[in-house]
Amino acid sequence: MKSSSTLQSLHWPLILGLTALALIRPLFSIVGLSDALGKPATPLILTAAITAAWVLIVGLSRVPHPVLTLVAAGLTYALASIVLSAVLSPILTGELQGPLAMPLAIIPLLITNALWGLITGGLALLLQRMRAGRSPSRAAR
Numbered sequence: 001m002k003s004s005s006t007l008q009s010l011h012w013p014l015i016l017g018l019t020a021l022a023l024i025r026p027l028f029s030i031v032g033l034s035d036a037l038g039k040p041a042t043p044l045i046l047t048a049a050i051t052a053a054w055v056l057i058v059g060l061s062r063v064p065h066p067v068l069t070l071v072a073a074g075l076t077y078a079l080a081s082i083v084l085s086a087v088l089s090p091i092l093t094g095e096l097q098g099p100l101a102m103p104l105a106i107i108p109l110l111i112t113n114a115l116w117g118l119i120t121g122g123l124a125l126l127l128q129r130m131r132a133g134r135s136p137s138r139a140a141r
Contacts, residue, residue, distance in 0.1 A: 059127025067121030074117025
């Protein structure tokens, strides 16, 4: 029961906003900006900027479950990118590309983005605790 109430208590508008922010990365690729600005630098810079934004947005807020919030954002981003790829790739290239064209890629995609959320969530939690004046070691006891 507790885990379902925790999931229900998550701030879903924030999670969806963080997901939308992360969709900037695939959109840069779709519209050709990643190629125009240079690969692999552009995707790496965008990923770093999105990561920093996630940590700062959640870490500077009073979100009660920062780690779970950002894991949910990572998973929601993965699902959104799968859907975006499924809808746009046939329109843009004439054929289905991406995870749905290679279903074995879906699980690693979900795991990678859940780990991204876990790491950023841990950093956001650390930032929240630092702002509250508690050291992470004292708060864990």
